[in-house]
Amino acid sequence: MLKRPIESTGGLARSLTLLLALVALTPAARANDPLALYLTWQQDPTTTMTVQWHTLMDVSATSLMYRPLGETTWQTQSGAYTPFPDTPRHIHAVEITGLDPNRDYEFRLPGYSDTYKFRTMPADSSQPINFVVGGDIRQSQSRYRDMHDQVAKLDPMFAVIGGDLAYDDGRADRVNNWHQFFDAWRDRMVTPDGRLIPMLPVAGNHELTGGYTDSNDPNAGRTYFFDLFKFPGQPGPVAMDFGNYLSLVTLDTGHFVPVPEQNEWLDETLAERRERDVDHILPIYHIPAYPSSRDFDHRRITEVRDEWTPIFDKYDIDIAFEHHDHAYKRTPRIRAGEIDPTGVLYIGDGAWGASTRDVHDPDEAWWLDEAASVNHVIHMTILGEYRLLQVIDINGNIIDEYGFIPEPTSAALLLAGGLSLFARRRRQSA
Ligand SMILES: [Fe+2]
Known part of the structure; x- marks a missing residue:
């Protein structure tokens, strides 16, 4: 010690x-999860979130649906995908902006039935x-x-x-x-x-x-x-x-x-x-x-x-x-x-x-x-x-x-x- x-x-x-x-x-991986799913930030974490995931599908567009937890109306945000070099995977990224600080959101990805959650950072400490x-x-x-x-x-x-x-x-x-x-x-x-x-x-x-x-x-x-x-x-x-x-x-x-x-x-x-x-x-x-x-x-x-x-x-x-x-x-x-x-x-x-x-x-x-x-x-x-x-x-x-x-x-x-x-x-x- x-x-x-x-x-x-x-x-x-x-x-x-x-x-x-x-x-x-x-927690066990769910069968319908994407090959990878992770969050990061490109701008202020109090009002934004970047969602990334990997697929094998040759998709032409990248988007997700999100909403504040507890609300009923989904909003759609689009992004872009790039190839994962040396693999058959695609790397998708969607940045969501204009979010409320310190709030839970849920989102869904195209082709996947599960819903995932994230929380924005508080505006102050x-x-x-x-x-x-x-x-x-x-x-x-x-x-x-x-x-x-x-x-x-x-x-x-x-x-x-x-x-x-x-x-x-x-x-x-x-x-x-x-x-x-x-x-x-x-x-x-x-x-x-x-x-x-x-x-x-x-x-x-x-x-x-x-x-x-x-x-x-x-x-x-x-x-x-x-x-x-x-x-x-x-x-x-x-x-x-x-x-x-x-x-x-x-x-x-x-x-x-x-x-x-x-x-x-x-x-x-x-x-x-x-x-x-x-x-x-x-x-x-x-x-x-x-x-x-x-x-x-x-x-x-x-x-x-x-x-x-x-x-x-x-x-x-x-x-x-x-x-x-x-x-x-x-x-x-x-x-x-x-x-x-x-x-x-x-x-x-x-x-x-x-x-x-x-x-x-x-x-x-x-x-x-x-x-x-x-x-x-x-x-x-x-x-x-x-x-x-x-x-x-x-x-x-x-x-x-x-x-x-x-x-x-x-x-x-x-x-x-x-x-x-x-x-x-x-x-x-x-
Ligand atoms: Fe090192």
């Missing part, structure tokens, strides 16, 4: 250490917002499916995947990895009340042949990633803004775009969001700056640390999510390459379903407060400007947690208590 520090005050999460016996969630962040999903088939089940029980509003989704490496002989990936996502990433969990994918080295822009592989850069996911601005960094309360700043750690080429974009993106006073600005990327397992001086790790952490420091970023090392780690707060209570907390390191690696001993690695060879995802809950991180292992246990309370006033403590209670109830109801 790892340590569980709480910044600024005690008591925020002391009641969250119970290891709850959770009911197994094993005056109510708890919860989501998961994890990476390095599919390397071990049984593990990632088990982790999916634990994630679904958390009833998250969405999931961010910090790279290395299907380990296909852009290779035609591994395209079946994607089929298995989408089978599991469709069948298991469904909340207890039947909502599909949207995903926001970030590129990692296993999304393409060669892994990096400087690869010498003759097929370097070959990928299915951009065919499969509608996501704005790719290839390259993307900022996904949720109203004015949350910005996910996803970066490409040298896979499709060299790391230094994103510095100016990163500086401008963080500056603009600080200007707008966004409460939660979260960089998320694949290769860690502060590794749990790999060599601290590895050239790709050093590059991320040298190029981007000074920009995080400049804009007083609180938390950065890292992946790729197939273990769990939490750093102390670090500024300018030294432990500093005003610095950034780096947390990750990508072990959703991947086989875990040995970790550095935190007693001998100054940049690690915690490290463990364990499959996990990070469950984050925010409420106003407060946030709680809970690290969930493959059995649903909370193995680490971390609370952020900027001002330990009595009002802040009251909100923090509410956040803690919310998180506990959410788990107990699963």
Whole structure:
């Protein structure tokens, strides 16, 4: 069991250490489901949703019917389909816009009798917002499916995947990895009340042949990633803004775009969001700056640390999510390459379903407060400007947690208590 520090005050999460016996969630694929079905976002998640699915049919049009849950009149929205290279599949995508925030909708796909549900994100964070962040999903088939089940029980509003989704490496002989990936996502990433969990994918080295822009592989850069996911601005960094309360700043750690080429974009993106006073600005990327397992001086790790952490420091970023090392780690707060209570907390390191690696001993690695060879995802809950991180292992246990309370006033403590209670109830109801 790892340590569980709480910044600024005690008591925020002391009641969250119970290891709850959770009911197994094993939804079965329905015979009439499409070959793949997943949600993502191209614009503000408070008012839009993008639905994607795969078929074998040679259809000439792509559309769906949707309506707010409880209403009787269907509306139709059309989209487009593209071929799934090296497969007989078609990839369909429909973006629905003009939706109400924080509302449940249902939709139906042409040729399929089942009805599916999604929920738009709230317009603000005056109510708890919860989501998961994890990476390095599919390397071990049984593990990632088990982790999916634990994630679904958390009833998250969405999931961010910090790279290395299907380990296909852009290779035609591994395209079946994607089929298995989408089978599991469709069948298991469904909340207890039947909502599909949207995903926001970030590129990692296993999304393409060669892994990096400087690869010498003759097929370097070959990928299915951009065919499969509608996501704005790719290839390259993307900022996904949720109203004015949350910005996910996803970066490409040298896979499709060299790391230094994103510095100016990163500086401008963080500056603009600080200007707008966004409460939660979260960089998320694949290769860690502060590794749990790999060599601290590895050239790709050093590059991320040298190029981007000074920009995080400049804009007083609180938390950065890292992946790729197939273990769990939490750093102390670090500024300018030294432990500093005003610095950034780096947390990750990508072990959703991947086989875990040995970790550095935190007693001998100054940049690690915690490290463990364990499959996990990070469950984050925010409420106003407060946030709680809970690290969930493959059995649903909370193995680490971390609370952020900027001002330990009595009002802040009251909100923090509410956040803690919310998180506990959410788990107990699963
Ligand atoms: Fe990786």
